[in-house]
Amino acid sequence: MSTELASRGRPKAARPARGPGATPRRAFSPGLLFALPFLVLFVLFMLWPLAQGAWMSLTDTSLAARDPSFIGVDNYAEALGDAEMWRTMWHTVWFTLVSTVPLVVVALGMALLVYTGLPGQWVWRLAFFAPYLLPVGVIGLLWGWLYQPDLGLYNHLLRAVGLDGYAWLSDESVALYAIVIATLWWTVGFNFLLFLAALQAVPDHLYEAAALDGAGAWRRLWHVTLPQLRRVIGVVTVLQILASLKVFDQVYLLTKGGPDGSTRPVVEYLYDMGFTGYRLGYASAIAYVFFALIVLASAVQFVALRRREK
Known part of the structure; x- marks a missing residue:
């Protein structure tokens, strides 16, 4: 009781009064002003197109019709039952x-070769990364010529050693793998750069301690380098999967989805539905079905990576 009375009798410390030069409290964070340009662009070029596409997928919007009507989930029902969509x-x-x-x-191997001290490292770095800087139009022309059945370089080399040439882009059994080879040459430089920075x-x-313990080059690679790159390898793998799922440009330029649709990806199919078949609403529904599958695949990958880290 006496303690309570004593505490009540104590005068409360007065808050320091703000002087004339004191800075007033701000009602908002100044960081918002710096983030505002990005937020505006994000809304205009990301959120608004997503919302517009979602609404379009619920209508029968067409390039040939001016007044679209609301049809609900009919486009999604048609897409889920479309055999050609599932084929692509x-x-x-x-x-x-x-x-x-x-x-x-291959990107990891290239990074290891450069990191181990090859002579003329800047030449190797430039040679490995330079193809990634080329536009897709150049890639289409270059590899279209390399794969040409009669005058192409690859068939010329095969015939020089006594082998038969291939119809690289018109044979269903090899066309997709030919596109993979062209894509590997074109885009591996980006992954190479990420791995080199991680190395x-x-x-x-860590290498000095392993060398003192008598570990050779292969043991240092297996027990030091790769464990240190585990997280980077996971991130690069996820990014590469997402990039490969969105493949379109090089396929369209090299084969246009042929022969007989054997290399046609889903992005090209929705492009054809929207801009060749004029069915923008149906193409939007296909895009959102594909988007949902990509989100699901990404979630599974991230969960798997977290479990491996734990």
């Missing part, structure tokens, strides 16, 4: 499976 979806998945492994493994961040004392 399988082509996309197969291209992803075939291309992801070499694009990760340069590995602490040197």
Whole structure:
């Protein structure tokens, strides 16, 4: 009781009064002003197109009709029952499976070669990364000529050693793999750059400790380098899977989905439905079905990566 009375009798400390030069409290964070340009662009070029596409997928919007009508989920029902859409979806998945492994493994091997101290490192770095800087139109012209059945370089080399040439882009059994090879040459430089940056961040004392313990080059690679790159390998693999799922440009330029639709990815199919078949609403529904599958695949990959880290 006495303690309570004593505490009540104590005068409360007065808050310091704000002087004339004191800075007033701000009602909002100044960081919002710096983020505002990005937020505006994000809404205009990301959220608004997504919302517009979602609404369009619920209508019968067409380039040939001016007044679209609301049809609900009819486009989605048609897309889920479209055999050609699932066929192109399988082509996309197969291209992803075939291309992801070499694009990760070859890029890692290239980074290790440069990191180990090849003479003239800047030449190798430029040679490995330069193809990634080329536009897709150049890639289409270059590899279209290399794969040409009669005058192409690859068939010329095969005939020089006594082998028969291939119809690289018109044979269903090899056309998709020919596109994978062209994609590997074109885009592996980006993954190479990521791996090289990760290798340069590995602490040197780990290699020194392993060398003192008598570990050779292969043991240092297996027990030091690869464990340190585990997270980077996972991130690069996820990014490469997402990039391969969106394949379109090089396929359209080299084969236009042929022969007989054997290389046609789902992005090309929705492009054809929207801009050749004039069915923008149906193409939007296909795009959102594909988007949902990509989100599901990404979620599974991230969950798997977290479990491996734990």
